[in-house]
Amino acid sequence: MKTEPALMSLTSVARAIADKQVSSREVTQSCLDRIARWQPHLNAFMAIEAEDALKAADAADAALAKGARRGVLHGVPLAHKDMYYEAGKVVTCGSRIRRDFVATTTSTALQRLKDAGTIRLGSLQMAEFAYGPTGHNVHYGPVHNPFALDRITGGSSSGSGSAVAARLTFAALGSDTGGSVRMPAHFCGVTGLKTTMGRISRAGAMPLSQSLDTVGPLARTAEDCAVLLRLMAGADPADSTAISGPIPDYAAATTESIRGLAIGVPNAFYVDDLDEEVASALDATIAVLRREGANVVKVELPDQRQLSAASQLVLAVEAAAFHKRWMIERAQDYGPQVLMRLQNGLAIPGVSYLEALRWRGQALAAHVAAVANVDAVIAPVSPAPAPTIAESDVGNSPDAEAVIQRLTRLTRPINYLGLPALSIPCGFTRGGLPVGMQLIGRSFDEATLLRVGAAFQRATDFHERLPKLP
Amino acid sequence: MTRPTAKEIKAMADVAGVPVDNDVAARIANSVGPAFDAFAAIAGTLPFDLEPSTFVVVQTEKAAR
Numbered sequence: 001m002k003t004e005p006a007l008m009s010l011t012s013v014a015r016a017i018a019d020k021q022v023s024s025r026e027v028t029q030s031c032l033d034r035i036a037r038w039q040p041h042l043n044a045f046m047a048i049e050a051e052d053a054l055k056a057a058d059a060a061d062a063a064l065a066k067g068a069r070r071g072v073l074h075g076v077p078l079a080h081k082d083m084y085y086e087a088g089k090v091v092t093c094g095s096r097i098r099r100d101f102v103a104t105t106t107s108t109a110l111q112r113l114k115d116a117g118t119i120r121l122g123s124l125q126m127a128e129f130a131y132g133p134t135g136h137n138v139h140y141g142p143v144h145n146p147f148a149l150d151r152i153t154g155g156s157s158s159g160s161g162s163a164v165a166a167r168l169t170f171a172a173l174g175s176d177t178g179g180s181v182r183m184p185a186h187f188c189g190v191t192g193l194k195t196t197m198g199r200i201s202r203a204g205a206m207p208l209s210q211s212l213d214t215v216g217p218l219a220r221t222a223e224d225c226a227v228l229l230r231l232m233a234g235a236d237p238a239d240s241t242a243i244s245g246p247i248p249d250y251a252a253a254t255t256e257s258i259r260g261l262a263i264g265v266p267n268a269f270y271v272d273d274l275d276e277e278v279a280s281a282l283d284a285t286i287a288v289l290r291r292e293g294a295n296v297v298k299v300e301l302p303d304q305r306q307l308s309a310a311s312q313l314v315l316a317v318e319a320a321a322f323h324k325r326w327m328i329e330r331a332q333d334y335g336p337q338v339l340m341r342l343q344n345g346l347a348i349p350g351v352s353y354l355e356a357l358r359w360r361g362q363a364l365a366a367h368v369a370a371v372a373n374v375d376a377v378i379a380p381v382s383p384a385p386a387p388t389i390a391e392s393d394v395g396n397s398p399d400a401e402a403v404i405q406r407l408t409r410l411t412r413p414i415n416y417l418g419l420p421a422l423s424i425p426c427g428f429t430r431g432g433l434p435v436g437m438q439l440i441g442r443s444f445d446e447a448t449l450l451r452v453g454a455a456f457q458r459a460t461d462f463h464e465r466l467p468k469l470p
Numbered sequence: 471m472t473r474p475t476a477k478e479i480k481a482m483a484d485v486a487g488v489p490v491d492n493d494v495a496a497r498i499a500n501s502v503g504p505a506f507d508a509f510a511a512i513a514g515t516l517p518f519d520l521e522p523s524t525f526v527v528v529q530t531e532k533a534a535r
Contacts, residue, residue: 197529360525
């Protein structure tokens, strides 16, 4: 095979392994070679398990030679955000507190990917306890953006965004509580799917906010996300919030035309105060969708600032509640910014927290009514491309919370509504920084988002651009 | 609904069993204030029978096409 295997998409490499055009060992070694070259520049991996990965690859090749294909991703090496429990493995959650924590169970999402035949390359860096949108981590160092090493990756799934963009792994699990899949996807130029609340089990995934946490993949294409979602979705006895019911054939949806679909463009909030190059990318994306046959119309959404505020109230309280014991016993082991944000939850009265949860159904109903005539809404992920690591290193300074809220203002409302959203690469700035857009859908209608994303990616090549080593 | 003052936050943190000093209380007040302001129009206006579980009902019955 002439192509460097690590540069293939998830679906392409899985087919190539199944057809014995390339071995799992060759694919795994290709990823490990890239990791060896890129890791010193990116700091994307928390742990690299080269020897075990090659052993697993050899076992996968031997099984395939005997006709035993474990699943659709047989022999495909992956790495995931270091918050998905795998029995017997250290899972740091990006923290000092869990530096030596060894999981005794395996998360449902991870187990389902393993059951499909994936093998483990190691684990990926993340913001401490998934509570940070930039990619900084005071314990393990910042993760760097492959397209500009002095720039942030976004977070909290910082290693996932960086590693997928640099082609160190074919895909990676992230988690999205306030934008943590979509932000790294936007800043690093990859495809990221924030799933509907309830679509994928969260059992065995580190919690941050039980009302807002969602599991989702970052990958190179919408088609790859579709394959991963199909494998992970569905009910789970270990998580009562994971819904039952039929799971669509998401991959089939990605082959469909978008002719006749209606795409809504918000007339405010999401289009206010945008960086000029993000605004241009939005216009260009809309033009492509029109050329592909979509009807693009304006939509007037309810007040998104209220949704964002409700999201903040819920997140602050739930995060503080999860962390209360450690806030008392091990406050000195938190990074200053994470401790600062956890302390915010102490200031929210119980009545305010419950009001924010009680309003959620009404707010979703109002949103549903506002988008009744469209199949999806398109909006920027963040108002600007990636800032530098230095300028966004605000720690626990007095204006830190304001900086964080500005960065995530376009993603938080979607978590409050529990809706799915797909971030797709849709351009590059003159300085070479990726720009992404989020497609926001109806509850449990990831299929339409993946369909639109795939159609866009057939018409453009932004998702295929490779970062270069310095 | 009004944003809590630093003094009130200090008392709340004490009650929660996670005491904070005056500087931290002031910083928290500054951080959470905007969320209280933006949610003020909703707070105190919700109908009596509205439960948090209505979210799941709307999500599964109305939101999905």
